[in-house]
Amino acid sequence: QSALTQPASVSGSPGQSITISCTGTSSDVGGYNYVSWYQQHPGKAPKLMIYEVSNRPSGVSNRFSGSKTGNTASLTISGLQAEDEADYHCTSYTTSNTLVFGGGTKLTVL
Amino acid sequence: EVQLLESGGGLVQPGGSLRLSCAASGFTFSSYAMIWVRQPPGKGLEWVSGITTGGGTTYYADSVKGRLTISRDNSKNTLYLQMNSLRAEDTAVYYCAKPRTTGSSAWRYYGMDVWGQGTTVTVSS
Secondary structure, eight states, X not given: OOOBBOOSEEEEOTTOOEEEEEEOOTTTGGGOSOEEEEEEOXXXXXXXXXXXXXXXXXXXXXXXXXXXXXXXXXXXXXXXOGGGOEEEEEEXXXXXXXXXXXXXXXXXXX | OOXXXXXXXXXXXXXXXXEEEEEEESSXXXXXXXXXXXXXXXXXXXXXXXXXXXXXXXXXXXXXXXTEEEEEETTTTEEEEEEOSOOGGGOEEEEEEEESXXXXXXXXXXXXXEEOOOEEEEEOO
């Protein structure tokens, strides 16, 4: 199972919006609405930000939103804040009864 | 407070073995499927293994199949990862994680809302 494809890095200024893409295949992202996104600060454990493509867990800011078109899922962060600077990882369920992660994207808030 | 606490990591030679533990507290452990995820130094996350609520069914990434074994003891609220025939590429921080909802299939679908702090495994001579 190949890893999902994410950009290595994205950046934006405070207040702006950014979008991180996560591209898979019809055997994972495109085949199921079971995409999750995690935020990870350096040296810390991942934190769930989005589940089932577009749902936010309780306590996660509504500045975070998720969507999917075909084999590509996206995470959008609006109104960028300094605290959003972190690594972001997508994951999807697959037809092989496994989970597959993306390579991770480093978000820099300029 | 819902909590997961990993232990058992360390330095091991190639070909060696190690057993990781994940102690759960603050929730009904036996109602939740569980998974292990690892993160090599400077790299992204990799799903390693999953196990159903009763432990009767297990799932593995191809990269670890036949060498790593997931298990659980619901009477002790503990998840395990037995690691045999270790290779340099197994070097990583290993996390255990709990899905958002109960049920044996939940680990596949609904996202992991609680993670441990991680335990580091280094495979080197």
